[in-house]
Amino acid sequence: MDKEEQQSDARHWVVGKVGAGERLDRFLVRQLPGSTRGQVSRLLEVGSARVNGRRGRKGWILCAGDRVSLRAAVSWDAAPDSSVVLSIVYEDEHFVVVDKPAGIPCHPLTPGEIGTVASGLVARYPEMAGVGHHPREPGLLHRLDNDTSGLLLAARHQEAFERLWAALQREEVDKRYRALVVGAQLPKGRQRAFLEALGARVRVRSGPSARAVEICTELLGHLAVGDHCLADVRVHRAKRHQIRAHMAFMGHALYGDVTYGGPRAYDGGGHALHASVLGLRHPITGHALRWLSPLPGPFRRRIELVGRP
Numbered sequence: 001m002d003k004e005e006q007q008s009d010a011r012h013w014v015v016g017k018v019g020a021g022e023r024l025d026r027f028l029v030r031q032l033p034g035s036t037r038g039q040v041s042r043l044l045e046v047g048s049a050r051v052n053g054r055r056g057r058k059g060w061i062l063c064a065g066d067r068v069s070l071r072a073a074v075s076w077d078a079a080p081d082s083s084v085v086l087s088i089v090y091e092d093e094h095f096v097v098v099d100k101p102a103g104i105p106c107h108p109l110t111p112g113e114i115g116t117v118a119s120g121l122v123a124r125y126p127e128m129a130g131v132g133h134h135p136r137e138p139g140l141l142h143r144l145d146n147d148t149s150g151l152l153l154a155a156r157h158q159e160a161f162e163r164l165w166a167a168l169q170r171e172e173v174d175k176r177y178r179a180l181v182v183g184a185q186l187p188k189g190r191q192r193a194f195l196e197a198l199g200a201r202v203r204v205r206s207g208p209s210a211r212a213v214e215i216c217t218e219l220l221g222h223l224a225v226g227d228h229c230l231a232d233v234r235v236h237r238a239k240r241h242q243i244r245a246h247m248a249f250m251g252h253a254l255y256g257d258v259t260y261g262g263p264r265a266y267d268g269g270g271h272a273l274h275a276s277v278l279g280l281r282h283p284i285t286g287h288a289l290r291w292l293s294p295l296p297g298p299f300r301r302r303i304e305l306v307g308r309p
Contacts (some may be wrong), residue, residue, distance in 0.1 A: 010071040015062045024051065025058035028070065042134055043070065077122075077135040079112055084120030089291055094160040094284050095139075095153065096125070099293050102149040102270065107137045121154055128154065131161050141165060142175070145241070147256075150177070150275025150293050155283075163283035171236035174279035176220070177243060178295060179231045180272035180302060181252040182262060184224040186231055191217050193246055195239050201259065202241045204249035215239055217246045225307040228255060232276075244271060255302060266305050267298065274299055 011031075013019075019027050028040045028049065041058055043049060049056035050069045062068070084104075090097040100106070100117055107118040118138055122129050128139040132155065137143070139154035141164050153173075155161035167173050194205045194212035205212055220232040231252070233243055241260075247253060248260035255272040256265035265272070279290040295303075 010069050012070075013068045015064055015066040015068060017064055019062050020064040022062050023058065024049065024056045024060040024062060024068070027062055027068065032070075038133070077129060078108055078116065078118035078138050079114050080123035080126070081114035081116070081119035082123040084115060084117070084123065086117065086120045086124065089151070089293070090289070093156060094282070095155045095164065096121075097278060097291055098152045098154065100144055100149055100152050100275075101296065102147050102298065105146050106140060106143040106152065117152065125156055127156055131155055131158050141168060142238070144275055145244075145271070145273070147270030148273045148275065149296055149299070151175075151278040151291055152275070153278060153280075160283045164280070167280060167283070168237065172281065173236070174277060174290070175235060175238065175275065176277035177233045177235070178274045178276045178299075179233055179243060179247060180225070180228055180255040180299070180306065181231050181247055182228055182255065183252045184227055184229050186219055186222045186229060186252060187250070188219050188221065191219060191246065191250065193217075193249060195242060195245065197240070202239070202245045204245045213239065215242050215246060217243060225303055228306045230303060243273060255306065265302065267302065269298065269302075272299060272302055 013031055025037060025040050025044060029037055032040070044056060044058045047055050048071050051060055051062070052067050056068070087099040088096055089099050098117060105116045108116050118136060118140060122138050131139040139156060139161060141153040141155060141161065144150065144152055153164065155164055193215055194208050195202050195215045196205065196209060196212040218234040220234055222229040222231040235242060244254055244257050244260050248262065253260050253262035255262055256269055257271035258264055262271065274293070274295055276293050281288055
């Protein structure tokens, strides 16, 4: 048994016949009453689990006799960083709306990382620390990829978080995006498919599979820009990389999104996606609210470039 397994704050199990052939994450959910798959996944992300002394991954298939240990989670609170300049388009004592620029992460990917929206939020609103589902995402109701710009919602206290989270789950929050994509003609309406995670990437399929979840991406309209187009897209319960991967699956990859087969951007930047509209009912008063974010300058310059003959 290695030193980490000997820690007094660690828990230990030996896999029996029942657990043999089971994935590590499912095994741990079963061993930890009241836990969720998401909570266990986060423990695995920070290296809290070991199998026979080696760092455990959630897809690890266990064998009878394997020794599993779980130590206390590494502290991963978002470290305050007052150097992060946030564009706040709305704030009250319950929640805030941030207009995030492209190129800044929403939350830290390693303990102690700064320079993120999360670290800027807790520097400006210290009461956000501990609000939400995970200390690295204080108050954040949803996330945007690093290269995605636009509107982001965060709660300042737990009651507001829970009410807004419930509204998101009921698909009562209107989230719309603008995407610069390949192809001058797009279909319109709700496009359904299935999405499955593949490590750092995702894959979209036309039919269900054991690991895939159903997704819906609504195409509201588009404007032709040369041999590209500027598409208005709505998603109510977006999964990670959903718009990027689903548009590529339909043959309309995002400009600059080389990860999913899009053309490399002339300016060397990432994918062209902007969260342009956010609409919701206030979690406390019930008043209808709506915010619009104009396309940032770099995005507009890209449209000009691809629209030239």
